[in-house]
Amino acid sequence: MQQAGILGWGYCLPSKVLTNHDLEKMVETSDEWIRTRTGIEERRIAAASEATSDLASVAAEMALTRAGLAPTDIDLIIVATVTPDMAFPATACLVQANIGATRAAAFDLSAACSGFIYGLALAKSMIETGAIRHCLLIGAETLSRITDYEDRNTCVLFGDGAGALVIGPSEKHLLLAIEVGADGTGGQVLQQPAGGSRHPATAETVAARQHFIRMDGQEVFKFAVSKVPEATLSLLHRAGLTPADIAWFVPHQANKRIIDSVAKKLGLAAEQVVINLQRYGNVSNGSIPIAFAEAAESGTFLPGQRILLAGFGGGLTWGTGLVQW
Numbered sequence: 001m002q003q004a005g006i007l008g009w010g011y012c013l014p015s016k017v018l019t020n021h022d023l024e025k026m027v028e029t030s031d032e033w034i035r036t037r038t039g040i041e042e043r044r045i046a047a048a049s050e051a052t053s054d055l056a057s058v059a060a061e062m063a064l065t066r067a068g069l070a071p072t073d074i075d076l077i078i079v080a081t082v083t084p085d086m087a088f089p090a091t092a093c094l095v096q097a098n099i100g101a102t103r104a105a106a107f108d109l110s111a112a113c114s115g116f117i118y119g120l121a122l123a124k125s126m127i128e129t130g131a132i133r134h135c136l137l138i139g140a141e142t143l144s145r146i147t148d149y150e151d152r153n154t155c156v157l158f159g160d161g162a163g164a165l166v167i168g169p170s171e172k173h174l175l176l177a178i179e180v181g182a183d184g185t186g187g188q189v190l191q192q193p194a195g196g197s198r199h200p201a202t203a204e205t206v207a208a209r210q211h212f213i214r215m216d217g218q219e220v221f222k223f224a225v226s227k228v229p230e231a232t233l234s235l236l237h238r239a240g241l242t243p244a245d246i247a248w249f250v251p252h253q254a255n256k257r258i259i260d261s262v263a264k265k266l267g268l269a270a271e272q273v274v275i276n277l278q279r280y281g282n283v284s285n286g287s288i289p290i291a292f293a294e295a296a297e298s299g300t301f302l303p304g305q306r307i308l309l310a311g312f313g314g315g316l317t318w319g320t321g322l323v324q325w
Contacts, residue, residue: 001128001129002127002128002130002169003128003169003170003171003174003175004123004124004127004128004167004168004169004170004174004175005167005168005169005170005171005172005173005174005175006165006166006167006170006173006175006296006323007066007067007068007069007134007166007167007168007170007173008063008064008065008066008067008068008069008165008166009062009063009066009163009164009165009166009289009292009293009296009297010058010059010060010061010062010063010064010065010066010163010164010293011059011062011161011162011163011164011286011289011290011293011294012055012056012058012059012062012161012162012163013044013055013160013161013162013280013290014044014045014046014047014050014055014160014161015044015047016044016045016046016047017042017043017044017045018042018043018044018045018144018159019031019041019042020034020035020040020041020042020156023155023156026149026155027149027150027151027152027155027156028152029152029156034156037255037257038156038157038255038256038257038277038281039255039256039257039259039275039277039278040156040157040256040277040278040281040282041278041279042278042279042280042281043158043159043160043279043280043281043283044159044160044161044280044281045144045159045160046142046144046145046160050142050160051085051142052079052081052083052084052085052091052140052141052142052162053079053085053091053094053095053098053140054098055140055141055142055160055161055162055286056079056081056091056095056138056140056162056164057094057095057098057099058162059138059140059162059163059164059289059293060077060095060099060136060138060164061099062164062293063136063164063165063166063293064099064136064166066166067166067168069134069166069168071099071100071101071102071104072100072101072102072103073103073133073134074101074103074104074134074135074136074166075103075104075105075132075133075134075135076104076105076106076123076126076132076134076135076136077092077095077096077101077104077105077106077107077135077136077138078092078106078107078108078109078119078122078123078135078136078137078138079091079092079095079106079107079108079109079138079139079140080108080109080110080111080115080116080118080119080137080138080139080140080285081108081109081110081115081139081140081141081284081285082110082112082113082115082141082143082146082192082284082285082314083140083141083142083143083145083146083284084108090106090107090108091108091140092106092107092108092138093106093107095136095138101136104136109122111180111182111313111315111317111319112190112284112285112313112314112315112317113252113254113282113284113285113287113311113312113313113314113317114180114252114311114312114313114315114317114318114319115139115284115285115311115313115317116137116139116163116285116286116287116288116289116311116319117178117180117288117309117310117311117319117320117321118180118317118319119137119139120137120165120167120175120178120309120319120321121178121179121180121319121321123135123137123167123175124167124175124178127167127168127169133168133169134166134167134168135166135167135168136164136165136166136167137164137165137166137167137289138162138163138164138289139162139163139164139283139284139285139286139287139288139289139290140161140162140163140285140286141160141161141162141283141284141285141286142160143158143159143160143213143282143283143284144158144159144160146192146211146212146213147212147213148209148212148213150209151212153215153217154212154213154214154215154217156281157254157255157281157282158213158281158282158283158284159280159281159282159283160283160286161280161283161286161290162286162289162290163286163287163288163289163290163291163292163293164289164293165289165292165293172303172325173323173324173325174323174324175321175322175323176239176306176322176323176324177235177238177239177321177322178235178319178320178321178322179231179234179235179238179319179320179321180317180318180319180320181227181231181317181318181319182315182316182317182318183315183316183317184315184316186219186223186315186316187314187315187316188216189215189216189219189220189223189314189316190213190214190215190216190220190313190314190315190316191213191214191215191314192210192211192212192213192214193205193210193211193214194206194208194210194211195210195211220254221255221257221258223312223316224254224255224258224262224312225258225261225262225265227312227316227318228251228262228310228312228318228320229262229265229266231310231318231319231320232262232266232308232310232320233266234320235320235321235322236322239322241306241322243266243267243268244267245306246266246268246272246306246307246308247272247301247302247305247306247307248272248273248274248295248300248301248305248306248307248308249263249266249268249272249273249274249307249308249310250274250288250291250292250295250307250308250309250310251263251273251274251288251309251310251311252282252287252288252310252311252312252313253275253276253277253280253281253282253283253287253288253290253291254277254282254287254312254313255277255282256275256277256278259273259275259277262310274291274292274294274295274300275291276290276291276294284313287311288309288311292307292309301325302325303325304324304325305324305325306322306323306324306325307322307323307324307325308320308321308322309321309322309323
């Protein structure tokens with residue numbers, strides 16, 4: 001059975017920057033309050049003319065260039081997102097048209113901030129079984145479109161952006177193992193209440209601001225700091241490894257307190273953790289691939305090193321993965 005590995009990487013970030021000081025003028029908050037509680041200093045915001053598919057397409061083209069492949073080499077496009085351009089068609093289909101990947105099947109994947117790891121699991125299995133050869137996996141969001149800028153507890157967290165990986169048969173940058181999971185009983189903890197079949201858009205749902213992100217921050221924190229280490233240790237055990245075998249940790253960039261707590265529980269030093277949330281905030285599905293692509297592009301990862309990826313989010317969902325560079 002052929003092994004699946006990472007052939008290329010790319011990312012796209014909007015040019016507009018929304019700083020903590022900008023938010024001080026919008027809601028009752030302060031730069032000090034945001035930094036000490038989240039670690040975030042600024043985030044990127046898509047222009048009115050930019051949709052999720054636009055950011056995803058730029059990230060995809062960068063990843064293809066890095067992989068040395070043409071769009072027509074791609075067999076499958078997966079876009080992990082909670083902010084698709086529209087309910088249908090899939091944002092992945094729009095990306096397919098934008099980049100000219102005429103041979104590719106395309107669909108979106110919804111698993112909140114864990115979606116990119118779910119996509120890795122799917123790409124790995126399909127490549128290793130021979131179902132496809134090359135997958136373009138993209139995590140992309142325009143969370144500013146569903147962020148309530150009157151809610152001081154959530155509006156400070158989220159930003160926009162996209163990251164992409166090209167996955168295919170490889171002898172390096174290998175996807176060693178991936179594990180995903182969910183606990184649907186926690187679905188109410190992090191959600192966008194209206195806009196679906198349960199509560200279709202009406203004047204009432206709009207007036208009640210139910211089309212924006214709603215989050216119980218304390219519950220998300222408790223879930224993340226317990227489940228991510230547990231799932232990681234399970235993955236490492238299955239791979240015959242321990243935290244001591246990990247060189248780098250690329251977590252979902254949700255909150256620095258969560259990241260620090262998880263790293264401490266795993267016995268990982270701060271110097272081993274790839275963090276960019278101070279510049280971009282929480283980009284949901286774009287978070288891990290953007291951080292990974294920036295680190296890969298800068299030469300952070302060295303041959304033979306093992307890299308731990310971990311995501312968690314609404315659903316509640318989680319996912320962990322191991323890459324050997």
